[in-house]
Amino acid sequence: MLTYLQVHLLFVIPPILGLGFLYWPVLGRRDVFKMIWACALATIWTTPWDNFILSQAGWSYPEGSIVGKIYYVPLEEHLFFILQPIFLTLVHSIVAHSQLIPFRIPRLSDVSFRQGPAQVQAGSSTSEKSKAVPVSEHEHGKVQTLPRGVGMPAFWMGVTALGGVLVHESHGLEVLPIHLGLGKHAFYLGWILIWISPVCAFLTYLGAQFGRAEVISLAAGTAWLWLVDTIALRNEAWTISKETTLGFDVWRGLPIESNLLPASGFNPPLIDAGLLYGLQLAEDTLKKGSKSFEVAKLAFGREMRIGLVAVYAWCRVTDDLIDNAPTISDEGLEKGAILDVIRSHLTAAFSGAEPVALHRILSTIPGLTPEVTSAFHIFATLVPRLSPVEPFLELCKGYETDLKFLSIPETEAATGQETLRARMADKAFNVEEHLPIRTNEDLLQYADDVAGSIAAAICYLAWSVLSYPSGGDARRPVENLPWAADLHRNTLSPSSLSQAEKVRVETVRSARTMGRALQLVNIARDVAKDAMIARVYVPRSSFASTAALHSVLLPSSPASSPGEPKPKTDYSSYNLPLLEQADEMRYSSAGAIADLPPTARGGARAMAASYFEIGSAIRREGGKVDERGVKVEKKKRLKAAAKAMWGFS
């Protein structure tokens, strides 16, 4: 025989602790709120019902199986009203964790997305101007993520009515002219239906949907609870009256009615469609753009991940716009002009310009794809509330350094070496004038501009999204970081800061060091790839001679045997010292991650660990890389990210 408390101790609390441990690094305020809400609802809704069922001996507890009661309901049952929602919320949070948008929305067709920006360019008449407004501005550009429905609520109300009929029958009432011949056996089923179906009706009316995550989590959670119920019934922790059930067991000891227990659901604001679709496209951009961050994103909770994905997509598309534009062209804007547009868009977005004005700025770049347009749109909608503009202006400064290299778009990398060879054959041409990274200081400054800046932005994002606001406009949490702009402009006076702000300033500085470290890893991996477009980020001072520098810019192709893959080139004298430097920076800065909000720590650690796997792979290859860099198996990245997330590395 098992007691009710033993059932909890053996079968309910351990899985909660296990799931809690798994989910702990990303368990945020919303999750806690969901749990409290679900526990409160379950307790309020179930306590009167349970008291009534027990008063009617629907089920009972053998002598010695419970510790005590409040009215008819055992203390352990009250505990169950708390444990079960926690268990199911954890199961659902884990199953749904990988979804950036936690509800079903249709994918926007490319056509409707193109309409907004394209029309801004073309339109001058009133009707064209109305089309020119980005999709999100239209009335139909709002999405009801939890649409109110009548079909499902009506169905559930029908089930409630069925419950009423069964209850009517089981209590021998003569009000309705219906008799099913079940008598008291209809009691348990009838009362369970009356208990559960109005809740389902209400939740489906509010828009609760049954997506993949809900089906999986409900199936897994319920299956486990059936098992616990069966074990408890077979071990007499509680018993269900044979007279008040239909008499069909799912398996020995578990009456069919017991399968109708768990539930969940929530409320529906209108959401900007452009934002939701933009997030989907941004996720695609991340998936295509970075294997490391695609893995690391799972180590962040949803709120922080949305901001990160938005920042990533913007960084990726702006970087690509600069890299792939021609220097001087008849067809498009030259690189410098594109950078000017990016800067104007940034400044306008951070000073609160309207979407139409932002689109007008952006539309001066011809031929933008929906991915690019929407990356700018979601960035401008989300990020100015969360971070100051300075990190992104610094990133633009980094792009400016890139513009000093000889311009060969990445898309022309295949012929880039030929172009460069032809240029270098000209005695008057000095390639070194097109290599802006001369010293290690230049390299660190560049790394700071392109990656230190992003690391700083990640800190601001974390504090804005995950910390309790200390005042100001709750819709603009960035206002809680009034010192940040001065920090970037080097005009910060430490005496004006509180102790907590001083810690944050130091955290940003360490984050920048970590960002620089990641950038050095990136450069170590991409030596061959960058050379294909005439870029060398390894400082010129690291090359023993001009010939050595030229051999990186124009490597003589290593001979490959038939049927064998092309051998990689040995860049160990250039990329291994970069990795040494990166390691030192990593270890001097990683400790500061502990000063980020708790649910950002695992993610920041996972991000660094996953990226540093690239460094380990380069080392395993002895510094040999090719234009594709090095291969890092997904399993290795996942393992490194998981160990870092749960604090095992």
Ligand SMILES: CC(C)=CCC/C(C)=C/CC/C(C)=C/CC/C(C)=C/[C@@H]1[C@@H](COP(=O)(O)OP(=O)(O)O)[C@]1(C)CC/C=C(\C)CC/C=C(\C)CCC=C(C)C
């Ligand atoms: C999890 C998630 C979605 C993260 C996104 C992070 C993010 C916003 C990255 C921006 C990346 C980007 C495209 C920047 C433009 C400049 C650039 C190219 C920088 C290089 C990144 C590599 O990106 P890429 O797309 O090329 O990816 P692959 O190499 O192909 O995989 C950089 C190497 C910079 C990356 C630097 C950071 C993300 C900063 C790291 C900072 C921390 C982990 C904070 C640590 C905090 C403390 C307190 C120490």
